[in-house]
Amino acid sequence: MKTVIIGGGIGGIYTAYYLVKYGYTPNDITVIAAEWPPYSKHRLAEVLSEKLSIDYTYIGIYNLLLDKGINVIHGVADKIDITEKKVLLKGGSEIIYDNLVITTGGKPFIPPIKGVNLDNNMTFYDIKDLKKLMKIRGPLRIAVIGAGLVGLTAASALKRIGASVTVYELMEDILPGVIDKPLSSRLKDYLVGKGLRIYTGTRVEEIIGDHRVKGVKASGRIDPADIVVFATGVRPNTGLIKDIGIETVRGVIKIDRTGMTSIKNIYAAGDCALSHDLITGKEVYRPLGFVAAHYARIIARNIIGTKKETRGIVPTIYENIGGAHIVRVGLSLKEAESLGLTPSIRCEETIDQISCTVVEDGAPIGYEAVGFNERIRNKAWQVYYDIHTLYS
Amino acid sequence: MAHRYILAVDYEKCTGCHLCELACSIKHYGVVNPYLSRITIITKPEIQASTPVYCLQCNDAMCARACPANAIYFDDKTGAWLIDYNKCIGCRECVYACPFGAISLTVKAEPIKCDLCGGDPECVKVCPHGAIFYGPEYEVVRKLKKGKAVGIVYEVLEKGIEVPAGNRVKEAEEAVKTLYRIWEERKKLNI
Amino acid sequence: MDKYILDIDIEKCNACMRCVFACSLARSGVIDERQAMIKIIVEKGIVIDIAVCRHCDPAPCVNVCEFDALRVEDGRVVLDQSRCTTCKACISVCPFGAIRESYGGELVKCDLCGGDPACVRVCPTGAIKYVPAHMVRTRRISSVAKTIYEYLEKIGGR
Numbered sequence A: 001m002k003t004v005i006i007g008g009g010i011g012g013i014y015t016a017y018y019l020v021k022y023g024y025t026p027n028d029i030t031v032i033a034a035e036w037p038p039y040s041k042h043r044l045a046e047v048l049s050e051k052l053s054i055d056y057t058y059i060g061i062y063n064l065l066l067d068k069g070i071n072v073i074h075g076v077a078d079k080i081d082i083t084e085k086k087v088l089l090k091g092g093s094e095i096i097y098d099n100l101v102i103t104t105g106g107k108p109f110i111p112p113i114k115g116v117n118l119d120n121n122m123t124f125y126d127i128k129d130l131k132k133l134m135k136i137r138g139p140l141r142i143a144v145i146g147a148g149l150v151g152l153t154a155a156s157a158l159k160r161i162g163a164s165v166t167v168y169e170l171m172e173d174i175l176p177g178v179i180d181k182p183l184s185s186r187l188k189d190y191l192v193g194k195g196l197r198i199y200t201g202t203r204v205e206e207i208i209g210d211h212r213v214k215g216v217k218a219s220g221r222i223d224p225a226d227i228v229v230f231a232t233g234v235r236p237n238t239g240l241i242k243d244i245g246i247e248t249v250r251g252v253i254k255i256d257r258t259g260m261t262s263i264k265n266i267y268a269a270g271d272c273a274l275s276h277d278l279i280t281g282k283e284v285y286r287p288l289g290f291v292a293a294h295y296a297r298i299i300a301r302n303i304i305g306t307k308k309e310t311r312g313i314v315p316t317i318y319e320n321i322g323g324a325h326i327v328r329v330g331l332s333l334k335e336a337e338s339l340g341l342t343p344s345i346r347c348e349e350t351i352d353q354i355s356c357t358v359v360e361d362g363a364p365i366g367y368e369a370v371g372f373n374e375r376i377r378n379k380a381w382q383v384y385y386d387i388h389t390l391y392s
Numbered sequence B: 001m002a003h004r005y006i007l008a009v010d011y012e013k014c015t016g017c018h019l020c021e022l023a024c025s026i027k028h029y030g031v032v033n034p035y036l037s038r039i040t041i042i043t044k045p046e047i048q049a050s051t052p053v054y055c056l057q058c059n060d061a062m063c064a065r066a067c068p069a070n071a072i073y074f075d076d077k078t079g080a081w082l083i084d085y086n087k088c089i090g091c092r093e094c095v096y097a098c099p100f101g102a103i104s105l106t107v108k109a110e111p112i113k114c115d116l117c118g119g120d121p122e123c124v125k126v127c128p129h130g131a132i133f134y135g136p137e138y139e140v141v142r143k144l145k146k147g148k149a150v151g152i153v154y155e156v157l158e159k160g161i162e163v164p165a166g167n168r169v170k171e172a173e174e175a176v177k178t179l180y181r182i183w184e185e186r187k188k189l190n191i
Numbered sequence C: 001m002d003k004y005i006l007d008i009d010i011e012k013c014n015a016c017m018r019c020v021f022a023c024s025l026a027r028s029g030v031i032d033e034r035q036a037m038i039k040i041i042v043e044k045g046i047v048i049d050i051a052v053c054r055h056c057d058p059a060p061c062v063n064v065c066e067f068d069a070l071r072v073e074d075g076r077v078v079l080d081q082s083r084c085t086t087c088k089a090c091i092s093v094c095p096f097g098a099i100r101e102s103y104g105g106e107l108v109k110c111d112l113c114g115g116d117p118a119c120v121r122v123c124p125t126g127a128i129k130y131v132p133a134h135m136v137r138t139r140r141i142s143s144v145a146k147t148i149y150e151y152l153e154k155i156g157g158r
């Protein structure tokens, strides 16, 4: 039984890891990786702001896996032949599989506005971007578009290395996908107080420049800029599986609770696939590292034959942005509403912390907190535990 | 339940025999081990005092407030704050939060506290001096206060007997005045 | 076997930072607050918290780690750097802020120095002790008893 894994990111490398851990013959595992060694995107911002070596981003287990004897092909998968059960690689070679795991991850989404093709437009998504940004010297003016987790961590890292940073956000609040209104406005005040320029409710209409970026036109105003960083979200990278019959929902691979796609023996995990929400049981697109690893483990279990179905994911997010701690467990008010619930929110506020519990039918379904001092004390675990005992 | 049940120890009656400790540990673990007892007697020989340290089942319990896992809950039936071991993460926050040092840890670092034996405290039954009370709050308080008042009366009377003959009448008068004052105060308190 | 724990008496801590430096020195060979796994949090001149892992059982952090990076060894909750990708899910559920970000996003947390904690060795006031779990109450109780005796002596009773 040969297992072939396409993609050497978090999803791919941890599928291999769990397979080995559960006793699968390492020699029967092949990872096709366009990027190698595997690295963690979660560390890009820290490495940038601390001016550290790229080595810090690598995920340590790849050495262990190589020692155990897994096969790694440093290359790009070009086509999947599901009748012959083989993967064709760019360059002509091919490889037979019994089980196939697709972990091709995502790709950054760039909104279709004028001027995005100019030089010095970039994203903050992978090692290539990091290398580019690490070369920055001097007080450049950088516009970051998008105030999500990626945008804000990138912005505060860039500010630390001396750039003058402006953040543009289309929505009325920052971190719209993570926390709700009362928290995000406190956080915004804090970050603005720390010297980050943030424009919310502002639509970037055009990137100005000839050949290179010169400025950003947003809500009628033009701000000068030397570099534009797009942090406007992630889309699934699923070009590879187009037209082979795997069911997708708006480009995202649909998987069942064992991680299997609509085709038997083909699995998918990570930013290219949907995941299940534990509270509502619905399928959601959550391009997050621990989601990829969760499904990697489930898939490994099922490939070695101990049948295992996931009960779904309860998001657990922490981020430190410019000294503020952001915690989110379970659903936010906005996300719960978008999943068809009718939740309410209860908040407690002190000078250095604001925390909210999201409640549905009297039971907690989410917890969010933003803290501004060094002491982190929160009730996230209570809510996490309650959700798990209540919904599974 | 109309009235809250409480457990209380009369410090003056306790002789420091440590029987309650043993009873508690036997009841919960079947072994004699004072470390596993939820009530602990501390004896200070210099002033010949024994102080029982035990959970007061506070109204607004610090242990429950501090618990990050929300594992400590109030049991209406017995009047005890109980630990839900399914929720407990063994972080010891409650041990540090309790102002009375009433929560102990087992050798496995699991927190244990007085659970009032589900409403039938073993320590009360075993105490040879009747120093531990358990019952509705008003009743226990009355018993304790009565004990105290009686103690003061005894003290006054004793003093009266000890004084030299010539002054005895005067001292007795003082004693009676004190007694009256105590009676007045008791009436005011309506007990 | 008896479980040993770090028993912290916050009132004795005067924020001399010796434990912090010892921790970082023992673990990474340099003296640097960010490499230390113990953190003294001071607010307005008062030590309000000593953030260090409690080695919970069952530990919330171990529960949420999808990467197999946190595990229990000998009653100690340890973090395996090589498996950790810094997704920070564990930080979100730890009630004590005991997992901290070090350089390059690497996470650090106390592993009790394998059984001989450096912080305990250097603490001059005895604010951090490494003791069998069941001894903790003895300390708590004796301070309570002391208060009671002081009171009894003051009011002249016994």
Ligand SMILES: Cc1cc2nc3c(=O)[nH]c(=O)nc-3n(C[C@H](O)[C@H](O)[C@H](O)COP(=O)(O)OP(=O)(O)OC[C@H]3O[C@@H](n4cnc5c(N)ncnc54)[C@H](O)[C@@H]3O)c2cc1C
Pocket: A006, A007, A008, A009, A010, A011, A012, A032, A033, A034, A035, A040, A041, A042, A043, A044, A045, A075, A076, A077, A078, A103, A104, A105, A106, A124, A125, A126, A150, A237, A240, A269, A270, A271, A272, A287, A288, A289, A290, A291, A292, C086, C087, C088
């Ligand atoms: C800046 C940033 C910060 C983040 N921070 C966090 C965080 O703090 N916590 C968190 O949980 N998540 C975070 N995320 C999200 C997280 O990084 C992703 O969810 C995770 O990397 C997804 O893993 P994956 O394996 O699905 O995809 P990836 O890690 O993207 O890996 C996919 C790999 O497959 C390769 N590949 C694609 N197609 C082919 C092909 N045809 N042939 C061969 N190889 C191919 C790609 O080159 C890539 O290496 C962050 C993301 C970013 C960009």
Ligand code: SF4
Pocket: B054, B055, B056, B057, B058, B061, B062, B063, B064, B081, B097, B098, B099, B100, B101, B102, B103, B113
């Ligand atoms: S354990 Fe302590 S804080 Fe909790 S109810 Fe008992 S005496 Fe009060």
Ligand code: SF4
Pocket: B066, B067, B068, B069, B070, B071, B072, B083, B087, B088, B089, B090, B091, B092, B093, B094, B095, B111
């Ligand atoms: S030890 Fe258990 S009961 Fe005590 S505070 Fe921690 S979780 Fe709560």
Ligand code: SF4
Pocket: B091, C052, C053, C054, C055, C056, C059, C060, C061, C062, C077, C093, C094, C095, C096, C097, C098, C099, C109
């Ligand atoms: S890191 Fe936090 S949650 Fe994990 S064992 Fe330590 S104190 Fe408990």
Ligand code: SF4
Pocket: C022, C023, C024, C026, C036, C037, C038, C052, C109, C110, C111, C112, C113, C116, C117, C118, C119, C120
């Ligand atoms: S026990 Fe060891 S690792 Fe933990 S804080 Fe102390 S010195 Fe550091």
